[in-house]
Structure formats: structure tokens, C-alpha cells
Amino acid sequence: MSVSPENGKPLLTQLTFTPKTYEIDFSGVLSNLVHVKWLEDLRLAMLSQYLPLQDLIKNDTVPMIASTAIQYKSPIRLFDTVSGTAWLTSLGRTCCELSAVFTIVDHNRIAAEATQQGLFINMKTLRPVRVPETLTTLFQQASGSHSAEGTTSPRAEEV
DSSP states (O other), X not given: OBOOGGGSSXXXXXXXXXXXXXXXXXXXXXXXXXXXXXXXXXHHHHHHHHSOHHHHHHTXXXXXXXXXXXXXOSOOBXXXXXXXXXXXXXXXXXXXXXXXXXXXXGGTEEEEEEEEXXXXXXXXXXXXXXXXXXXXXXXXXXXXXXXXXXXXOOOGGGO
């Protein structure tokens, strides 16, 4: 995982996945539901590395997903090794966008691309709150930006 601006993907997070037998549907390919689970695994790994969830909860703040969009490109089958890569694409005052790519390692083929729109909410009021300063600072450092509002980095199509 890296926040270095050289990779062009702020808060880059990578995990390796292997489909389980119970994740394969009747047609012999990975169930679409598993991509959502893997996105959550990537997001939690990113938070663990850069903005631990337990620290957020101590401040009555939690991340929340507002929307998820996945474009399926190539089927993933049992025994495929899949590399999942996620990074922050943009960061505003109260919202953020995460991009992810799932690549079948043996074929170096993109299996799916995804984006998630998210925000942070106060646990007591359930109302949106500003993005934590720690995250804003990390994003600005990694993207070479001085203002988080409207800042973007490469989208999944540019991977």
C-alpha cells in the first residue's frame, strides 16, 4: 500500500483473492455478489492502513457507501487468482470516490472495474460530516493537490 504520488493512485491498496467453491454460481463463474464483498475487503484494508475504523468510531464517525457501480469485463472462475486494486479517485468536503480494478493474474485480464461513492456520517445524528482531516491530508499529499474539493486522480479506465 502506498500514498506516493508516483503511482498516481492516492491511498493505493491491493489484495489478492481466490474464489471459494461457494462463491461460484450455477454457470461456473464468480457470483456478482462476491465483487461487492471484495470491494468491501479492499475498502476496509484501505481504512485499516490509512484511517483505522476504531479511531473513526471513537470520534462518532463512520464511513458509508452511497452507491456502487461495477462493470463486468471477463468472467472469474474457480482457481483463478485475482488481484484487487483500489484507490481514492476524488475527495470533496463531505464525499469521496473509490475506484477499483479486479485483474485475473494468470491472464493479465481485467475482470471488473468498479467505483463507489461514499461519505462519512456522525453515528449519533446519522448526518453527513466533513471528511476526516487525516484523509484529506493524505489525499492531498499523494495527489500533489492543495485543495481536496474537486481533486481527482486517474480513473479505473486509465489503469
